[in-house]
Amino acid sequence: MKKKLFTIMFSALSFMPFFAHANESDYLYSTLWFQKAQEYKANTLSQYKLAKLMLDKAILDKSWSAATSVQGKNYENKPLAVVLDLDETVINNSPFSAKLIADNKYYDDEAWNNWQKWVDAAIAPAIPGALDFIKYAQEKNVTVFFVSNRIGTQEKATRKNLLSLGINLPKDIDTVLLKKEKKEWGSKKSTRRAHITKNYRIALLIGDNLGDFSDAYKGSLEDRDKIAFSKENINKWGEKWIILPNPLYGSWETSSYGSDYSLSRKDIRKKMIEKLDIWDGK
Ligand SMILES: [Mg+2]
Numbered sequence: 001m002k003k004k005l006f007t008i009m010f011s012a013l014s015f016m017p018f019f020a021h022a023n024e025s026d027y028l029y030s031t032l033w034f035q036k037a038q039e040y041k042a043n044t045l046s047q048y049k050l051a052k053l054m055l056d057k058a059i060l061d062k063s064w065s066a067a068t069s070v071q072g073k074n075y076e077n078k079p080l081a082v083v084l085d086l087d088e089t090v091i092n093n094s095p096f097s098a099k100l101i102a103d104n105k106y107y108d109d110e111a112w113n114n115w116q117k118w119v120d121a122a123i124a125p126a127i128p129g130a131l132d133f134i135k136y137a138q139e140k141n142v143t144v145f146f147v148s149n150r151i152g153t154q155e156k157a158t159r160k161n162l163l164s165l166g167i168n169l170p171k172d173i174d175t176v177l178l179k180k181e182k183k184e185w186g187s188k189k190s191t192r193r194a195h196i197t198k199n200y201r202i203a204l205l206i207g208d209n210l211g212d213f214s215d216a217y218k219g220s221l222e223d224r225d226k227i228a229f230s231k232e233n234i235n236k237w238g239e240k241w242i243i244l245p246n247p248l249y250g251s252w253e254t255s256s257y258g259s260d261y262s263l264s265r266k267d268i269r270k271k272m273i274e275k276l277d278i279w280d281g282k
Pocket of ligand 1: 087088
């Protein structure tokens with residue numbers, strides 16, 4: 001009897017590290033903040049309010065363009081467009097992140113299969129402020145484009161999700177421009193911005209990732225600093241480039257470990273910790 005009890009206790013103990021680990025997901029604080037913090041919601045509402053003010057300025061100033069690298073010449077009289085990213089800019093996928101925490105998982109191959117299921121479910125809620133901004137722009141005859149790195153095969157489900165949120169998608173032009181819909185549309189978004197500037201003046205770029213604004217987002221953290229805060233770009237923030245907070249994931253975190261997806265979770269964490277500015281305690 002005693003031996004049996006010992007065996008049961010021992011087996012329970014051997015599972016302890018598993019459960020302890022489940023409670024120590026790296027995603028917990030960021031996901032809780034994203035879903036529940038008034039500070040998060042106040043932030044996205046503020047950014048979308050700013051976007052409205054800046055859109056009004058862009059309407060009045062015909063020389064204004066948020067995509068100077070691809071805007072080309074003689075754009076002043078083209079109709080206006082705004083370009084928004086989708087994930088964590090217009091739609092909120094944090095329930096997917098929360099499931100990773102609950103299941104004690106990270107973004108691995110299995111998680112990416114589940115991501116497809118999440119996309120197909122088309123139930124992502126809206127980021128606070130996004131729907132109001134989209135409606136505001138459309139009421140001013142500004143065409144709203146969505147440039148997202150969801151892949152082209154996910155367009156049907158993505159459109160279903162956007163429509164379910166009450167977003168008006170025009171029937172005569174494709175405004176949902178996903179990755180690989182055309183051969184030259186890769187992860188870098190400037191080819192899709194160039195597609196839009198053929199017929200439009202881009203008033204604003206709105207996103208949560210440096211890649212929503214510049215193609216040079218995949219370098220080291222130092223390279224990203226140089227691009228994001230160059231003399232040319234630093235004043236675009238909060239004016240032509242509106243950025244929303246995303247502490248869940250992004251090129252900021254993959255850059256911290258050289259975007260080397262072959263690394264183990266342990267090695268990724270080690271490299272991330274090495275990037276921290278740590279007080280020496282003295
Ligand atoms: Mg995004």
